[in-house]
Amino acid sequence: MNTFKSLKEFYWPDKRLFIWSIIFLIIMTILTMAYPIVLQFAIDEVVLSANWGLLPYLAGGFVVITALKAAATYNHQYYGDLFGIRAVYRLRSRLYKKLQYLPFRFYDNAKTGDLMSRLTADVEGFRFFLSFGCAQLLNLVLLVTFSFAVMMYYSVPLALVSLAAMPFLAVAVYRFDKRVHPAFKNIRLSFASLTTKVQENVSGMSTVKSLSREDFEMGRFDGKNADYKDKSLYTSTIWAKFFPVMELIGNVCVVVLLGFGGYLVIQGQLQLGQLAASFSLIWYIIGPLMNLGFIINTFSQSKASGERIVEVLDEKEDITSTTFSEPVDRLNGEIVFHHVTHTYPGETQKALKDITFHASPGETIGLIGATGAGKTTITQLISRFYKPDEGEVLIDGRAINQYRLEDLRAHVGFVLQESFIFSSTIRDNIAYGRPDASLKEVIDAAKRAQAHEFIMELQDGYETVLGERGMGLSGGQKQRISIARAILINPAILVLDDATSAVDMETEHRIQAAFQEVMKGRTTFVIAHRISSLKHADQILVLENGRIAERGRHEELLKKEGIYKNIYDIQFQDRETVMQEKV
């Protein structure tokens, strides 16, 4: 019940819809009783009493009652549905918002498929209960009570004897539910795992093909497919076992009704019409009870769904703006790392150890070092994507957690190491950080990133719609679009995380030249493996295992004969010879 309580804010604002739906439901159930009563009346009061004058009223009255019932049914269902889908609307908005603000930490270990299923299937499961589950439960109680009351009114012994088998039905329903519930859960899990497999296979198709692993994949998929089939078959055997039994119990009740009821009629203790009506009434009792298992099942499923939704909603947004931070218009770009140590959540090894440096506004900082040395980590701390364990990061002399998050990030242009392209036009992709930018500004940024030329070669130019993850572009083309995206927001601090790794040197050189013009007076972080990309940095930090091993300008580092010099030698060993090889 706690789940329903904590999600109350999403459905309770529409409580009026819910209440109306329930009111109409009660009316509907009461009117359902009309049919057997009319039947009984027709036989006992009209036929057997030869009271033919009542006939038109009876038939007419029945039509009128059914019309009323139809209206009630319509309203009940409509209001119930509306109650559910409004809750879905709110829930989805909130979940989406939540996802937008959850920190990187959360996404590092998240499965897209799992999140998706919470936002879709679980929201749907929860709605189903709001719209139907609740009402069905109530409907069941009302229908059974009313029908039983009418039967008791006709004949107490008949009601008791013919419903004597009910406890057996209850047992069957109970056992059915106990077995079918986990079986359904298994089907769901099995299907989820099948879905994940297919998704991964399709996303990684190039890898599969490049290693010719199609047969292997078919084998893996077959396992999941067979599992899903087996789980479904198992569930259907439960069905096959219990459902006919429940039906049989119901039928036994009918038989008893016929035998005992017939006896009572013969004895004169019951009227024939009452017996006829009881044939309908008894199904009003048995039918819903057979469904009880399902209703309980929906209930527990939607509770589980609700729990999974609450889990997402309760996920901590541990990186937020402090309330008293004032908005800032512009940053100068002075950055200080003060003994910063960072460990990724759940890891034992430190990714950064005691990092200290100072970047003055307008400086270019180069970061170089082995794979996994911590270069990306440093830059991600600037934008507060993660929270360091120890130490402080300051911008313009103020600790970064004193800024509003959106101000901070709006002033840091980030070109992530892996370029991500949205399914949208090239123009919208470049203008992602500033949707209101004019086309001229977009073109300007693209020119600076050396992307304009190839964009113009495309048939629709800037209006070309790119596919998922930038399908149809070469690696370097994607990177240049990402760079243009960063330039366009005109940031005070620019981070280029290996942003030109797939771009050839000449193009890179042109991009850098353009940067020098744009980045006057701004602070730039350049992560690269090529010495040529870093050479002009005002400060180069050489990282090794999360520590700063060397620092200084290019020339200073060459003199040190350390890691940097070594990299330089590898990359430029035959510079002299090359330069001498004259044409």
Added chain:
Amino acid sequence: MKKKNAVPNRADKGRFRYSQDQIIDKAFNWEQIRRLLHYMKPYSKKLLPLAVIAMLAATSVRLAAPVLIGYTIDEAIQPGDWNLLMGITIFIASMYALAWIANTFRIKWINQMGQYIIYDLRKDLFNHLQKLSHRFFDQRSAGSILVRVTNDINSLQELFTNGVINLLMDIVMLVGIISILFVLSPELTIAIMIVLPIMFYISTNLRRKIRRSWQTVRLKQSTLNSHLNESIQGIRVTQAYTQEKENMGYFTDLNTDNYEAWEQATRKSAMFRPLVELSNAAGTAILIWYGIYLINAESITIGEFVAFATFLGMFWEPISRLGQIYNQLLMAMASSERIFEYMDEKPSVPEKPNAKELKAIKGDIRLESVAFSYDDKRTALHEMDLHMKPGQTFALVGHTGSGKTTIVNLISRFYDPTKGRVLIDGNDLRNVTLDSLRSQVSMVLQDTFIFSGTIMENIRFGRPDASDEEVKKAAYHVGADGFIRALKNGYETEVEERGNVLSVGERQLISFARALLADPRILILDEATASIDTETEQIIQSALKKLLEGRTAIMIAHRLSTIREADEIVVLDHGRMMEQGSHHELMKQGGEYYRLVRAQFNVLDTG
């Protein structure tokens, strides 16, 4: 498609573009039915007939019961014949017992058949997808492919399990009820049958409207899902550019579109039940009025009247279900059309029926006047001749977008050239089996992909039968062993899809190890070390030298230190080959390559 959906699309002009599936309201297509039935064939000898027999038995019992009850009322209860009452009661009870057994088997057998068919169908589709070529996947989003393998197939499940059998059952029921009623009282039957057309109308026509509106909802839903998927995957960019609010605006539009479509669908579907009940009530009113008149005229008995009432109650069910099956069938048409559309898709790089196995590759690669275009609009490669000798290392250099990846795509035969041919050891690639080619050619891709699972499993993907030791050795050769061991659980560390907890370079090393483990005759490295530091790269290169003894390697790189050692260097520009030769030769020539190298050093000096 007759009608456009009336719901406005707020999200259409938004910042994201998602291709939408059309509302498909496919008419009956016999060809598709035939293909679907084909899947039933393996089971039509045993499971299907058994299920049909069980179904017939159970249905007869259901039909007989009201008649018997009516008979009891007239012959036993009214005259007060106690023995007859007992006798019939026991008879009915034993009939129900029979129905119980029949139903047990019907449910079991029919589900078995359905699940087997679904299994077969899904397997066929997935396996077929594996055979399709890059071009197919280039043009479609992962989500839309996924939906076909999962949801579209599932929507056939209901049809194959209960749909088929219910169709038969309902027809038997309807025919049965109508014939019995006719025998009991033709006049009353005709009078009541007046409502039949109304029922059919509601069942088909209203249902169709309802279905259309639900289809609209489903389309909106699928756009919403595509966006959710993308927004989760691109969340890092979104947060880096503080676009959370803007995206929420877009999502609100999507959500509102969805809500409105849904609300309309609800409005329509809520009408269904009341209308059905009303038409049913009309039937009942006729029964009461005219039926009692007939009792009065002594042309029917009270027992028959009760039987009529019961049958009338049973009448709606098969009609309603037939309408439902009809709907299901139409939806299944849409789904199966989409499924068969994929199944009919031919690989764009087909394997010839008489394709031969490629023997152990020596590594002589030849491109003969090859031209290529991905989409028939832009040319990625202009006529090009290229020769790579066995056992040598080649480097492809050139500006971004100059066609380097394209060349290696052709050598792996991910695409076929638009013109000309590609030969390995003198065999046109179009004449050899794909498996024999690709199992000997491994490629480390520019975009790495990490599967969810352990690191061990990820590397082993290159050769599933490799031992743990071999996996570790491959990791060792690419210099990945160190960082893997440092992880919390070493090689058994679990990573999620795309390997977010690893640094980009680390991911690249893993996919490198994966390709090495496959032990290829030709190794292709497409900027495989772009995100890897220079020192590690050196380690890899010296390891490769030993490992690749006598094999052909093709590498694409922008870092001069990576390519300098290559035996031959091919310089590309705008899809054309500019020059080819060793580093020294090309430097001497003083052409494009010389310019590139000079430029690099100039960058160092000036800038």
